Amino acid sequence: MKRKFFLVLLVFAIAISITNFTTFASSLNQLEEFDLNETNTYVIRATPDKEINLNGMSIEEYKASQNIITHPTNGVIELETDTGIVTLYEVSEFDLNENFKTETPPLTRAQPFGWLDTVNTTTISGWAWDSDRPNTPINVRMYFNNQTINKSWYIEITADMYRQDLVNAGIGNGYHGFNFGMNWNILPAGFYEIEVYGMGGSNALLQGCPKTYTITNPVGTLYNVTNYTISGWAWRASAPNNPIDVRIYLNNQTTGQWFGPFTITADLFSAGIGNNYHGFSAEVIWGSFPTGSYSADVSGIGVYEDLTPLLFNLTNSPKPFSIYQVNNYWCVDSGKHLDWDGSTIYSTEWNTAVTKWNNYKSGVIRKDTILINQDVKIQDVPALSSGAVAQTSISPSSGKGTGVISFSTSVMNGLGPLYKQIVCTHEIGHALGLRDNGGDGTSTIMHGSINTTTSNGNLTNADKINYDYMYNNKY
Numbered sequence: 001m002k003r004k005f006f007l008v009l010l011v012f013a014i015a016i017s018i019t020n021f022t023t024f025a026s027s028l029n030q031l032e033e034f035d036l037n038e039t040n041t042y043v044i045r046a047t048p049d050k051e052i053n054l055n056g057m058s059i060e061e062y063k064a065s066q067n068i069i070t071h072p073t074n075g076v077i078e079l080e081t082d083t084g085i086v087t088l089y090e091v092s093e094f095d096l097n098e099n100f101k102t103e104t105p106p107l108t109r110a111q112p113f114g115w116l117d118t119v120n121t122t123t124i125s126g127w128a129w130d131s132d133r134p135n136t137p138i139n140v141r142m143y144f145n146n147q148t149i150n151k152s153w154y155i156e157i158t159a160d161m162y163r164q165d166l167v168n169a170g171i172g173n174g175y176h177g178f179n180f181g182m183n184w185n186i187l188p189a190g191f192y193e194i195e196v197y198g199m200g201g202s203n204a205l206l207q208g209c210p211k212t213y214t215i216t217n218p219v220g221t222l223y224n225v226t227n228y229t230i231s232g233w234a235w236r237a238s239a240p241n242n243p244i245d246v247r248i249y250l251n252n253q254t255t256g257q258w259f260g261p262f263t264i265t266a267d268l269f270s271a272g273i274g275n276n277y278h279g280f281s282a283e284v285i286w287g288s289f290p291t292g293s294y295s296a297d298v299s300g301i302g303v304y305e306d307l308t309p310l311l312f313n314l315t316n317s318p319k320p321f322s323i324y325q326v327n328n329y330w331c332v333d334s335g336k337h338l339d340w341d342g343s344t345i346y347s348t349e350w351n352t353a354v355t356k357w358n359n360y361k362s363g364v365i366r367k368d369t370i371l372i373n374q375d376v377k378i379q380d381v382p383a384l385s386s387g388a389v390a391q392t393s394i395s396p397s398s399g400k401g402t403g404v405i406s407f408s409t410s411v412m413n414g415l416g417p418l419y420k421q422i423v424c425t426h427e428i429g430h431a432l433g434l435r436d437n438g439g440d441g442t443s444t445i446m447h448g449s450i451n452t453t454t455s456n457g458n459l460t461n462a463d464k465i466n467y468d469y470m471y472n473n474k475y
């Protein structure tokens with residue numbers, strides 16, 4: 001009974017096919033119009049050197065004007081449109097019966113077909129195919145439906161990757177796969193359903209849909225803030241192979257200043273986190289920041305509903321730290337004295353500078369006597385190779401060293417008394433272990449480019465904080 005039923009169907013199908021063929025062939029013979037509303041696709045085989053004309057236009061003109069798709073290769077001209085009536089005219093002599101063959105077009109346009117195979121931490125893959133255009137890649141549109149916040153996004157790509165298994169299954173020429181490298185970090189957190197559509201005459205949901213995925217928010221830890229770096233790790237567990245960015249703000253609680261944001265990518269080695277590359281280590285040139293007590297606010301960057309950055313504070317953040325503008329070497333001895341020797345023609349200014357520092361901490365800086373060891377020597381030189389007005393050399397360059405302060409007479413002689421005094425005060429600061437800085441504007445004695453307006457020659461609060469730090473922790 002079943003078999004008979006199939007036989008009947010088969011006969012019926014052939015009948016339709018013959019009917020269509022006859023109708024179409026006769027249309028062509030008469031060079032009349034045919035209606036693309038009914039069948040959408042015609043395949044006409046002709047020798048390439050024959051000229052044909054559609055509605056009075058060449059194929060290329062017709063294609064441009066009607067958005068028709070033609071494939072004039074290997075003698076095959078495939079006409080495809082969703083609507084419209086096309087009249088085929090012969091413009092040069094050719095034998096229609098000999099040069100044209102028609103194929104019965106599908107009665108209804110087939111929907112795209114395919115599978116969503118895989119949705120995982122790095123990839124969305126599958127294939128999609130339109131049997132009406134069996135060797136033409138089609139687009140797939142991937143919808144990411146966030147069920148948690150009821151929002152949806154999509155991305156459209158072309159499914160044109162070769163897959164032998166598709167060829168084996170008779171799916172066109174096999175160039176119908178897609179393998180999208182997905183970075184889940186671009187989307188907000190939540191539970192997602194992923195649906196993929198094959199894009200064609202009527203867009204069709206692929207088999208295997210929907211698949212689900214859960215996107216998480218950034219987490220991480222701020223390990224440390226040192227003299228050189230701010231370090232830690234941050235990631236979104238839902239994208240274990242993709243790094244995220246980290247945002248750093250530095251708040252100077254002494255001055256009330258904010259610095260940042262500084263954004264770096266957390267992609268350094270960090271064992272045990274995802275693919276092991278989610279660490280960060282921001283190098284900081286502390287010399288460019290004012291002295292003071294700080295907090296470091298460090299966040300992993302996630303995604304808000306409108307896809308703008310959304311910050312997630314890391315564990316241990318904010319973290320307090322302090323910035324001191326000091327070197328790791330100094331001339332002060334363990335008895336907390338800076339004993340100096342030598343001579344300079346700028347002794348008046350030098351003595352004023354010594355007094356400035358000793359007025360803050362009395363008795364530290366002393367003129368050397370025969371009974372004590374010299375910590376720093378002062379001298380005048382005609383010029384310094386650097387061209388600087390003065391320099392302080394300390395050796396060794398770690399811990400307590402012995403220093404030489406050299407004044408360039410060729411530069412110093414051109415300066416006024418206040419400027420000379422500031423130079424002397426600045427170089428004593430170096431012997432005390434303070435370093436050049438720029439973060440306090442031009443107000444500190446220890447600013448790298450001093451001038452006559454530098455704090456009017458007086459120690460600033462920052463100079464004193466740095467000196468305190470050295471006095472209490474280093475000498």
Ligand SMILES: [Zn+2]
Pocket residue numbers: 426430435436447448
């Ligand atoms: Zn200096």
